Amino acid sequence: MDNSHDRPGVRDVTLAPADERAAADQADAFASVRNAHESEVAEDYVELIAELVDSNGEARPVDLAERLGVKPPTVTKNISRLVRNGLVRRERYRSIFLTEKGVALADACRRRHRIVVATLIALGVDSETAERDAEGIEHHVSDETLVAFEQFVTSRG
Amino acid sequence: MDNSHDRPGVRDVTLAPADERAAADQADAFASVRNAHESEVAEDYVELIAELVDSNGEARPVDLAERLGVKPPTVTKNISRLVRNGLVRRERYRSIFLTEKGVALADACRRRHRIVVATLIALGVDSETAERDAEGIEHHVSDETLVAFEQFVTSRG
DNA sequence: TATGAAATTTAGCCAAGGCTAACTCAAGGG
DNA sequence: CCCTTGAGTTAGCCTTGGCTAAATTTCATA
Numbered sequence: 001m002d003n004s005h006d007r008p009g010v011r012d013v014t015l016a017p018a019d020e021r022a023a024a025d026q027a028d029a030f031a032s033v034r035n036a037h038e039s040e041v042a043e044d045y046v047e048l049i050a051e052l053v054d055s056n057g058e059a060r061p062v063d064l065a066e067r068l069g070v071k072p073p074t075v076t077k078n079i080s081r082l083v084r085n086g087l088v089r090r091e092r093y094r095s096i097f098l099t100e101k102g103v104a105l106a107d108a109c110r111r112r113h114r115i116v117v118a119t120l121i122a123l124g125v126d127s128e129t130a131e132r133d134a135e136g137i138e139h140h141v142s143d144e145t146l147v148a149f150e151q152f153v154t155s156r157g
Numbered sequence: 158m159d160n161s162h163d164r165p166g167v168r169d170v171t172l173a174p175a176d177e178r179a180a181a182d183q184a185d186a187f188a189s190v191r192n193a194h195e196s197e198v199a200e201d202y203v204e205l206i207a208e209l210v211d212s213n214g215e216a217r218p219v220d221l222a223e224r225l226g227v228k229p230p231t232v233t234k235n236i237s238r239l240v241r242n243g244l245v246r247r248e249r250y251r252s253i254f255l256t257e258k259g260v261a262l263a264d265a266c267r268r269r270h271r272i273v274v275a276t277l278i279a280l281g282v283d284s285e286t287a288e289r290d291a292e293g294i295e296h297h298v299s300d301e302t303l304v305a306f307e308q309f310v311t312s313r314g
Numbered sequence: 315t316a317t318g319a320a321a322t323t324t325a326g327c328c329a330a331g332g333c334t335a336a337c338t339c340a341a342g343g344g
Numbered sequence: 345c346c347c348t349t350g351a352g353t354t355a356g357c358c359t360t361g362g363c364t365a366a367a368t369t370t371c372a373t374a
Contacts, residue, residue, distance in 0.1 A: 025288075027226030030201065033293040034332085037194065041361075044187065062321060069184030074362060076323055081360090093322055093369055119280075124305040131182075136190040136297025145290050148281040191362085198331075219351060231332060233353055238330085250339055250352055317374085324367070330360085337354070344347090 033140065040139045041078055043109045044068065046087055049098055050106035058095040112146055113138050119149040122156060190297065197296045198235055200266045201225065203244055206255055207263035215252040269303055270295050276306040279313060 048067055052059035061075045068075070079096060082088040087102035098106060116138045120130035141149070205224055209216035218232045225232070236253060239245040244259035255263060273295045277287035298306070 023224050025285075026224050026292075029289045029292040030224075031226040032289065033197075036293055038360080040190075060321075061323090067180050067183050067187075069188040070361085071363065072322065073324080073364080078361070120302060120305070123276075123302075123309050125302050128182075129299055129301045132186045132189065133297055133299050133302050135183075135186040136193055137294050140290055140293025140297070142286055142290050144286045145277060145280075145282050148277070152280050195330080217351075218353090227331085228333065229352065230334080230354080234331070315374100317372100319372090320370085322367100322369070325365090327363075327365105329362085331358105332360105333356100333358075335355090335357105337352100339352075340350090342348090344345100 036139050042082060042085065042087060043105065043139060044135075045078060045082055046098060046102050046106045047109040047113065049088065049096055050103065050110065053097065059097065060095050064096070109138070112141060115146060115149050115153065116141060118153045122153050193296050199239060199242065199244060200262065200296060201292075202235060202239055203255060203259050203263045204266040204270065206245065206253055207260065207267065210254065216254070217252050221253070266295070269298060272303060272306050272310065273298060275310045279310050 045064065045068075048064060049059040052063055052067075056063070061072050061079070064079075065072045065075045079088060079090060082102070083090055086099055087105060089097045089099050089102075113134055116134040117127075117130045120133060120137075121127055125133070202221065202225075205221060206216040209220055209224075213220070218229050218236070221236075222229045222232045236245060236247060239259070240247055243256055244262060246254045246256050246259075270291055273291040274284075274287045277290060277294075278284055282290070
């Protein structure tokens with residue numbers, strides 16, 4: 001009954017160079033995704049801070065927390081990293097503002113966000129779903145893909 | 158010189174219900190992304206195990222590690238979680254196989270992956286970039302968006 | 315102006331998912 | 345038949361990004 005020790009499958013598959021290349025490419029792709037994930041939080045925060053400054057004149061941790069769906073201490077902790085990375089300026093117990101570098105990143109993110117949303121809508125996705133999915137998708141859209149999206153949405157005015 | 162205690166911006170912004178709703182929706186969207194991230198690893202592993210079983214007859218941790226671009230101990234640790242979640246079957250020091258549930262998830266993932274790649278290509282992205290970006294995008298494509306993608310790629314022969 | 319409520323931060327916890335070093339096991343060759 | 349070698353695992357560490365509870369600070373207002 002117990003044949004679990006018969007090791008099935010082929011062990012002598014000597015991978016051809018082509019397959020090794022493919023494996024390496026795939027590994028790179030996965031590594032990129034993991035890397036992208038590390039900057040996702042930074043992008044989300046910076047994008048949101050820019051929005052809040054535009055609409056409220058300032059970005060308070062409590063508002064960031066509400067918009068992001070996390071608790072204030074989480075915001076404090078993550079903002080500290082943004083400060084370390086030179087994206088954000090802060091004084092204790094005061095609001096948060098973007099540095100020049102932060103503004104540049106926010107602008108790029110918001111542009112990319114708009115293009116992704118527009119593309120999804122152009123493909124027939126309803127705007128609510130488009131907004132929702134874009135939040136996750138945008139961080140994984142390369143520059144090349146963004147160009148393709150942009151051409152697609154503009155070329156059908 | 159030190160005017161840092163002047164708190165700039167408007168504090169009396171009483172959020173209208175509409176804005177509160179928008180904030181809650183945005184918080185939900187971010188929460189979804191965080192949630193999606195938790196299942197990304199599971200999806201990547203299951204998808205890859207299915208591929209390896211198809212092509213090699215078995216999925217060895219060392220091959221998974223190579224394809225994923227991580228070290229073998231990482232694979233062991235993550236596979237343990239998949240076992241806990243009933244997606245994978247394993248015996249110590251032997252290859253890894255999918256459970257029925259794992260096969261179902263792998264099939265859904267591979268289908269979604271194909272559709273995302275096809276959509277990107279249809280939008281003018283070169284196939285290499287499409288493959289790369291899809292690896293990150295696929296986890297954030299909702300069912301509604303997937304339907305839209307599918308119609309788009311089929312409706313243009 | 316004193317005080318209480320709300321905002322912010324600190325401290326300390328947890329799980330996920332990476333890593334290296336070191337150990338265990340399986341299988342083939344001498 | 346042992347023993348080397350490579351596959352797999354264990355142990356232990358790190359960072360990220362969540363959380364709660366408990367300070368601390370600010371600000372409005374009584």
